[in-house]
Amino acid sequence: TQLLEQSPQFLSIQEGENLTVYCNSSSVFSSLQWYRQEPGEGPVLLVTVVTGGEVKKLKRLTFQFGDARKDSSLHITAAQPGDTGLYLCAGGEINNAGNMLTFGGGTRLMVKP
């Protein structure tokens, strides 16, 4: 079973600060996805990265896939209260059954105004 560890588990910051969330594994993944989950809702996909070293930007969010495709990071610039939520990374492994995802434990972010 492939495991994904996310750090930190909890993060509380002030509006305007920058932060980085990490997602690490000893296994290689074919793709890496980041989801955000708000209270009372299901996770929603933010981005998918598939190439080692790939960097994707989504407004103030920057996602990077490690060169070896074992880890990823999410950097948020000038965090806003609307960024509050649970951030989940999910590693994808393609097999005969499809593209199966393994989820990390999540990073719970709170951005205070």
Add this chain to the structure above:
Amino acid sequence: DAGVIQSPRHEVTEMGQEVTLRCKPISGHDYLFWYRQTMMRGLELLIYFNNNVPIDDSGMPEDRFSAKMPNASFSTLKIQPSEPRDSAVYFCASSFWGTHTGELFFGEGSRLTVL
């Protein structure tokens, strides 16, 4: 387009009672997943279907849990009998293999409380 629809959104029941959770996946999606989320264990995959056929149910906790997908537009997760430790948020998600990225579309979840 309608997303994944789950019902009920909230269920409170007593230990020993049967619980049935329902899911309507996004039309055209060929994969359906049932997850359970708790603070302690995070998001756990219980079972998934491909074209209505159960592929992997190794995440189902025990025989009290069962899932069915009688057709492409409906799935159920049943717990019988329910226990307090089953209290969690249960998510249904669907995806389309054709994209090869495995993006999951989640429903809003069913919050189950077993007293």
